[in-house]
Amino acid sequence: MNAPLREPQQDRSRATRERLLASTVDLLATRGWAATTVAKVAEDAGVSRGAAQHHFPTREALFTAVIEQMYDNMTAEAGAALAELPTGPDSIAAVVAQAVAIYxxxxxxxxxQVWSAAASDPALGEVIRPLELKLGRAAHKLVVAGLDPDGSRPQAHRLAQITLDLARGFGLADTLTDDSRRRAGVQAAWVEQLTVALG
Amino acid sequence: MNAPLREPQQDRSRATRERLLASTVDLLATRGWAATTVAKVAEDAGVSRGAAQHHFPTREALFTAVIEQMYDNMTAEAGAALAELPTGPDSIAAVVAQAVAIYxxxxxxxxxQVWSAAASDPALGEVIRPLELKLGRAAHKLVVAGLDPDGSRPQAHRLAQITLDLARGFGLADTLTDDSRRRAGVQAAWVEQLTVALG
Structure with a gap:
């Protein structure tokens, strides 16, 4: 009869872990690698230092968990978008927007931020590379399906690759300044290109 | 009559400074931000710690100098490519290759690496942003000139922007793994797109 007592504790523990991971993503995205310390993560999550260390004994353990969660979420986002693939005249614009939103x-x-830090920490690179590959495949599958719903346009595969490299370029440009206005124009021009190319 | 004595000393001093800057670029590109310490830079450059500190009293001074030099070099590379703009049937492929080479x-x-570190260090961002803007303009001017040598294709401006965002996406993808083989295929597909779009 321990279950009713254990379960809420497990829920609390899981919620604490999730708050720590969410704080880590926020801090990494907004303040960068150097500023993302376990102490700051715990503080932002409203979790004691001791509880944070119970979940993640080392900074490496925290980052490994957060990388896996981030990539799982982005890959799931690509999968969810694939399941509700836009159709109709604006489908190209819609699938490009979905790809750009991911990156x-x-x-x-x-x-x-983790990617950059991996240059000084090969173990991080080992964690990211397979996850990045998996995300890239899910995103490619999404964009190909959006550009070529009935499998009649073999050129869609290459165009999907260009779309994803472009989306990564947009992602990079957006880290230094808010690039959304400039990006909107370039993205629209690319959708126009795709529409012509897919005829 | 101090000049003959002073000049070689100035030359040596300048050479030391250049070696320190070159070591910093190498270390940043291959080992990343965290591993690029003044001590390691001095060691790789074969310069004493004291001499390194004479040239760059702080890590900030070193990074500011190296950022300016890197961006000046990349901007000059775009300018030099513009001065020797390819002509003829392969000019589109050539100018795309030049843009990709820069990024x-x-x-x-x-x-x-500095760009990522700027997320935790706003002062670094202040140094990079105007230089990145200047590089972006020089690279854009180069690609527009390559895609539209006689000013008859207004769509070349947008296509040049896509080319540069794509090139930055390639640059990013190449930091995690050697992406040159995959990139070659995507780049060729983009050149084909440009050739059709520019009629």
Missing amino acids: TGKPFKAAL | TGKPFKAAL
Whole structure:
């Protein structure tokens, strides 16, 4: 008969863990790698230092968990978008917007910080590379499906790759300044290109 | 009659400074921000710690100098390419290759590290932003001139912007793994798109 007592405790523990992970993503995206210390994460999450260390004994453990969660979320976002694929005359614009949203969102900004830090920390690179590959595949599948719903346009595969590299370029440009206005114009021009190319 | 004595000393001093800056770019591009300490830079440059501190009293002074030099070099590279603009049937492929070379080269990899670090250090952002803007303008001027040598294709401006965002996306993808093989295919597909779009 321990279950009714244990369960709320497990829920609380899970909620604490989730708050710590969410604070980490926020801090990484807005303040960067150096500013994202376990102490600051715990403070922002409203969690004691001791409780934070119970969940994540080392900074590495915290970052490994957060990288996995961020990439799982972005990959799931691509999967969810694929399940509700836009149709009709604006479908190209819609799928490009979905791809751009993935690479200009907060999780990707946070991921970029870890990505940069991986240059000084090869173990981080080992964690990110397979997850980045998996995200890239899910995003590619989404964009191909959006550009070529009935499988009649073989050029859609290359155009999807260009779309994703472009989206990553947008994501990068957005880290230094708010690039949304400039990006909107370039994105619209790319949608126009795609529309012509897919005829 | 001090000049003959002073000059070689100034030359040596300038050479030491250049070696320190070159080591910093190498370290940033290959080992990342955290690993690029003044001590390691001095060691790699074969310069004493004291001499390094004479040139760059603080880590900030070193990074400010290196950022300015990197961006000046990349902007000069865009300017030099503009002066020797390719002509003929392969001119589109050539100018795209020049743009991609700027954003996948060592200085941009080093700049990306500073760029990420700027999230935790707003003063760094203040140094980079105007230089990034200046580089962006020089690169845009280069690509527009390559895509539209006689000023008859107004769409070249937007296509140049797409080219540069794409090139930055390539630059980013190349930091995590050697992306040159995959990139070659996507780049060729983009050149094909441009060729059709520019009729």
